[in-house]
Amino acid sequence: MGQLLYTIFTRLYPLFARLLGLFNPKAAKWVAGRNRVFNRLQQAFAAEKRPVIWVHCASLGEFEQGRPVMEALKQSHPQCAVLLTFFSPSGYEVQQHYAQADYVYYLPMDSPRNAARFLAITRPVLILFIKYEFWYYYLQAARKQQVPLLLVSGMFREQQPFFKWYGSFHRSMLGCFTHFFVQTPAAAGLLKHIGVTNVTVSGDTRFDRVLQIAQRPRHIDGIEDFCGGLPVLVAGSTWTDDDEELDHYVNTHPGSRFIIAPHDIGEARLRECEQLYKHAIRYSAYLALLQKGESAAAGTNTLIIDNIGMLSRLYQYATICYVGGGFGGDGIHNILEAAVYHKPVVFGPVYDKYIEGVEMIEAGGALSVPDALHLEAAFERLLSDQQFYNETATAAGEYVASKAGATGMVLQYVQEKRLLTS
Template structure:
């Protein structure tokens, strides 16, 4: 891609989002969140207490990936100001009040003048770029100013522009990073074939993040009351196609408990879920009236989570976890949040782009299914065969434990190279 084509892409992208904002709430948030960004940033920067460490995340998943490193920096360098930027509303809206950051805002859309002005205002001493999303003018400007920039938990595949004849601009962007911390050796090999980059394997910081969440677990009495000592299937970050794979099994197994945490919690989708699951109740309704109900054909056995933020804790109560995204093109969601508790995991057939999903299957801690029938067979086996369940549970737990440590490796690099000083 040439710089001319890149600029054309930015123009088309901006125009498309402004058009979509007329009728799409998420696009409207994206547009409105960037209005008067200079004034908003100026006010926020007026409250800064020290040199700025800037972490950029595409969305919520990348934020959780970078969070362990951010919390380390906060603990070791308390005098520094932490700035977190998001590209997507789905990340910003959920984490805009994150107490570990001093400033949280949207990243203005890339452009020569925009990037120059943003960086001139922020003047970061260190930039952490989480996993992916490469913006030419931001990275070019940071390189020109010799600001250290680290890629955290990068993952590269041969299908990306970096590895093709038209990827010259993307390859240049890689050279703007002081160091590339990637998840696996395959990424290192691919990068070394296309250029001389400072790169090493650190692993994935998400293993550290989910381990920290599990270590800080606190009971959820209302969830315990709903489960009432029965075996539970927790289905996390589900899409409509996932829910359609589960509904028959849930409707046919009244003695089991199901917790459905959909990816989208708009009213229309929640009503669709209620229609699929014959004996369901929303969490917000359960909170208002969590009374013990006698077992019967109309007793709710499906709890629909209609809020954001509970899912990582809910997996603690699962006998088996089902992770959404594997039956569509939206991408498999975080399987590690369940595996860390020693919970066997199941997901759909579209998972090849997620190395943790591939590796967890190989380790014996997770399983993939291609239909509702296969899902029901696997759920029945895991719920009824104690030996099979125990082996999968142990494999899932050991898998996460064995892969912790990425945060420590990156933290050591920052300290040894004095990228931040008190």
């Protein structure tokens, strides 16, 4: 029954995507990116003689987890080609020109025919799925062809079907993996309980990634000029609920600077931010003024970031970092990108599914707030109590540094098991 329902889902999903694509740009990109994808793959791989490492990520967040492993494998095995695939447009559209991958494509929708055809064309010698991607027919095809398959930075929870009485179909997918690298001992314990023991508790490769970024800081045009030596709050990956909690504080503190990076940068969302933040200018408009030798209007204290890809570097300019998602949706976004710069991190109340949020609060490097009043109180305390600020900032940075090393564990396994030719 599980396989039947899965097959129905994978067949209906593209149909719904096409219908949704008539009025949703993201869905339209999902459909367009898969148009004639096998023809393009066939042409690209026709002359490829190198061993191929296939890395699959759901979206941009999983790409950031997989990136340090891809780059380490590319460096240690330069004779190999890297094939990077995405399921979501939010990953592919941003990273389709990623320099460390030889090929970047959307993953064709899962089916027996597509999976067999994809592997026949690309001929991978090693496959890495990042975090929680489980595509039944691709996994079965990899096992049938005996291609080593690793799950990197895996995260398992008791609520998932793998651990339920009705989850036999999902459990069958786990048997396709050669090895699991999971983030926590709890995840390893869940797998062990159902008889899966080919597991290493490696931690999360995102820690390695954010440490790489922080060790190679890059200047962002116009940001220092905008900050002007004043206290700076960088609010990253905000949703409407986050902005509605923040706007009063932002609008009533003209002597500070605020950089707002919405999770969605569609025009409607940007206009919403402009309505909430009364003294704001978009980053693109601000840069245009600077290029003309002009400055923003007097009283402007808020910069709305209207591009994707610079948030992880924006946090370096912050006095305090706020990370969105905690007042709505599924929970907080990537708090490690902020904490790695030894900055205090503040977020909303929805964070319990994110182990790094729980641990960083316990370590004293982050604050969770339930509403706008407590949010403003947290900001005021951090700005007025220097000892508290220093302790929180130090704890945040030390927490990230203490979690490094997951990438090295994956690389060591690949080398010890001789999964790639030297």
